[in-house]
Amino acid sequence: MSIFNKFFRCTCPVTSALDIVGDKWTLVVIKLMLLEQKKTFKEFSESDESIAPSILSNRLKTLEKIGFIVKQKLPDNQKTNHYFLTEKGLSLTPVIIELALWSHHNIKPVDNQDIANVKDKNELHLAIIERYKSKTVTL
Amino acid sequence: MSIFNKFFRCTCPVTSALDIVGDKWTLVVIKLMLLEQKKTFKEFSESDESIAPSILSNRLKTLEKIGFIVKQKLPDNQKTNHYFLTEKGLSLTPVIIELALWSHHNIKPVDNQDIANVKDKNELHLAIIERYKSKTVTL
DNA sequence: AAAATTACTATTAAAACGATAGTGATAATT
């Protein structure tokens, strides 16, 4: 009898996924990390999405609690927190790729050439994760 | 200067996609149609998700307005409305597949054998759409 | 003709979102 029993609307896996990521901000925060290398509270705050600090704070706490991200201070700075995606957080990459592709074809074309010219989705998936890992400290 | 300028938070394609489908119910309704062949208001209302009628009404209207679904009465019944996914609505299939796969591996395993044992995502994609079309009146 | 069903709308309470101001700690500057 985990907290999940209260958290999830029903037993459907898709609906349960949406109980976690089905809101206005959760996937946006993950996208900012994954595709735009945003790491600090300030960087998130200054993004084009203009996320309010109270909402940002809430999402980061929740994402940390469910193990999608981790918070770390770098040794030379005791002020700035850095947030990183965990493997669990990175596992949402295919969902974000499909949202990007869907938007590209149905809402507005993406600038990102990797996405616009994608031939092999799985290759893109691996490339995005590789790039993310190479640009962040390995955890 | 479309209404979209007010609707979208920013120019990011992923975020714009989430301006449309990033809430608790929109993708659930589409899933009910696509994977569970729900068509009428009553069928949606009786689903495991227990969607409130006011929310359901609101989502169906919005989805119709943006061209993801159409509402039709069958010739022999003037009371019951039937909702069908359009091609635009069906274009979200890959997003739902990835949510299902993600949930299967990270939240709770799916019953659906097609999804649990998927080898080729694109094949699954085509199969789901084929099945949907075969079970609904072609529009 | 009466009862049941369907597709909603209306209402009101609760939760989430959003804008803005403010605080405490650390870091940078003078």
Added chain:
DNA sequence: AATTATCACTATCGTTTTAATAGTAATTTT
């Protein structure tokens, strides 16, 4: 060493969205 600036938030409060429930009108069934 003192002052200023920056960063990471929290607090507050008004607005919007969501949720639970009751109710209504039209149609269909009995």
